[in-house]
Amino acid sequence: MVSRSRKPWFLGAIVPAVILLFWEVFVDIGVLNPFFVSSPVRIVLAAHDQLATAEFYRHFLASIVSYATGFGLAAVLGIFLALLIVRFKYIEYSLEPLLWFCYSAPLIALFPLFMIFLGPGYPTVITLTGLLGMIPITINTVTGFKNADRGLIRVARSFGAGPRDIFWKILLPNSLPFTVAGLRIGAGRALIGLVIGEMLASSLGLGARISYYGNKIRTSDLFVEVMVVLLLGLTVTQGLRFVERKLERHRD
Amino acid sequence: MKKAKPSGSLCTEKTIVGSATVLFFLILWQLNSSARLIDPQYISSPSQVLMAGIETIRSRAFFLHWSVSLAEFLVGMIFAVLFGVILGCVIGRFKTASDLLDPAIMALYSMPRVTIIPLIVIWFGIGMISKEVVVFLGAVFPILINAAAGIKQVDPGIIRAAKSFGASESEIFSKVLLPGAFPYIIAGIRLGIGRGLIGFIIAEMYAATKGVGYALMDAGEVMKTDELLFYAATVILFGYALIFLFGRIEVRYTKHLADMRSLQ
Numbered sequence A: 001m002v003s004r005s006r007k008p009w010f011l012g013a014i015v016p017a018v019i020l021l022f023w024e025v026f027v028d029i030g031v032l033n034p035f036f037v038s039s040p041v042r043i044v045l046a047a048h049d050q051l052a053t054a055e056f057y058r059h060f061l062a063s064i065v066s067y068a069t070g071f072g073l074a075a076v077l078g079i080f081l082a083l084l085i086v087r088f089k090y091i092e093y094s095l096e097p098l099l100w101f102c103y104s105a106p107l108i109a110l111f112p113l114f115m116i117f118l119g120p121g122y123p124t125v126i127t128l129t130g131l132l133g134m135i136p137i138t139i140n141t142v143t144g145f146k147n148a149d150r151g152l153i154r155v156a157r158s159f160g161a162g163p164r165d166i167f168w169k170i171l172l173p174n175s176l177p178f179t180v181a182g183l184r185i186g187a188g189r190a191l192i193g194l195v196i197g198e199m200l201a202s203s204l205g206l207g208a209r210i211s212y213y214g215n216k217i218r219t220s221d222l223f224v225e226v227m228v229v230l231l232l233g234l235t236v237t238q239g240l241r242f243v244e245r246k247l248e249r250h251r252d
Numbered sequence B: 001m002k003k004a005k006p007s008g009s010l011c012t013e014k015t016i017v018g019s020a021t022v023l024f025f026l027i028l029w030q031l032n033s034s035a036r037l038i039d040p041q042y043i044s045s046p047s048q049v050l051m052a053g054i055e056t057i058r059s060r061a062f063f064l065h066w067s068v069s070l071a072e073f074l075v076g077m078i079f080a081v082l083f084g085v086i087l088g089c090v091i092g093r094f095k096t097a098s099d100l101l102d103p104a105i106m107a108l109y110s111m112p113r114v115t116i117i118p119l120i121v122i123w124f125g126i127g128m129i130s131k132e133v134v135v136f137l138g139a140v141f142p143i144l145i146n147a148a149a150g151i152k153q154v155d156p157g158i159i160r161a162a163k164s165f166g167a168s169e170s171e172i173f174s175k176v177l178l179p180g181a182f183p184y185i186i187a188g189i190r191l192g193i194g195r196g197l198i199g200f201i202i203a204e205m206y207a208a209t210k211g212v213g214y215a216l217m218d219a220g221e222v223m224k225t226d227e228l229l230f231y232a233a234t235v236i237l238f239g240y241a242l243i244f245l246f247g248r249i250e251v252r253y254t255k256h257l258a259d260m261r262s263l264q
Helices: A009-028 A040-051 A054-087 A089-104 A107-118 A122-146 A150-158 A163-201 A206-215 A219-251 B013-035 B046-058 B061-093 B095-110 B113-124 B128-152 B156-164 B169-206 B212-221 B225-253
Strands: none
Touching (some): A009 A040, A054 A122, A054 A163, A089 B013, A089 B225, A107 A122, A107 A163, A107 B169, A107 B212, A107 B225, A163 A219, A206 A219, A206 B113, A219 B113, B046 B225, B061 B095, B061 B128, B061 B212, B095 B128, B113 B128, B113 B169, B156 B169, B169 B225
């Protein structure tokens, strides 16, 4: 059973490497049309070209701004809403079912409505990013608070802790890992909101570039944008996962 | 500390307050159309949404769009379940397959799915096939990953016991591994449904001439808010109902795991 724990990473690298190799070779010998499928080398070259243009950074920056604003708002409002739900029983009763409903319902269907309210551009993109990102944050924070050890609270109370002590010393530390996990899930959903918003409602941003290159059938450039979005998503979610692990270790 | 009542009866304070909120909101929304605090052209009203709903159902446009979307969704999902369960079982059962394929699958899984919709439209056109592919790609990875995880978590002791009583590989598979992995597969399908739904709606919004996503965008472009809201409501309720149903099935098979509702 010792060999099971040792991961032969090179085995895992074989499949992607073979796929990339066949992709390139098939395009180069003319089996596949590079116009439609591009090829690894063409994508790298396109990335090299794109990264040298100011245009790329303009769109990248627009996406970062929308993402940071939308997700930042989602975090602040999401946690605030969770605190209200935890604090006031009637808010909990009236909003919690709705929250779970929104979590599994495809809210993206409301996108055209946002377009009508807010028009194309930043407002719609940021709203969509924030809305999709907020729900997991609120749900997880609420769960974190509710999940606190009742016995611990009772012990603290009998040793004379006030509600404020209980909030700061028990409830908040207990809910923090849940909130960070909610932030991680929210970050992924917010990214989807960002890209869809930009694809359908903006002329600025990575999503807008994706639909632009799609319409022009510039597949190599399209792949570059897809990779950039992928890297952006991985950076944020892995960063939050790192924080999550730190918190877990801290708790133990 | 009072303990929360088990939510068996419908008349708990919780459900009353919950439904009262929804009702209150609907009444406010309806009153707005006479008070005109917000232009009703932007937000419509419940009665108008209902009327528009009856209208679209009468004109058959509703069935036309939904039948296209449902067909896309079903075809994509069926292929995703078949492919996901089969490949997932192979990966879960054979370590070499898992070592070979895991990184590639994780890479594809973490790919933001919406970004490749334009590519899929280039490859498969704006018809139904491209949406079926989008649904398939959205749904297949959670199913595959969960099926593999489900097979892997089956107690090796049980497999060894079955083997020593003379069970063949196919018997082990159908009598031990598949039942053991079943709750995981259902959980995977539930996740897959969510992703598949979002997939076809966005793909239809992006490029289509039929389907609910297209109908939504179309109604939005001509500011038919009532029709838009009706379509949105059907999409949202459909998605919610389906996920709720699979969540129930899952809970049935994983009672001991279902105590805590937190997102992982």
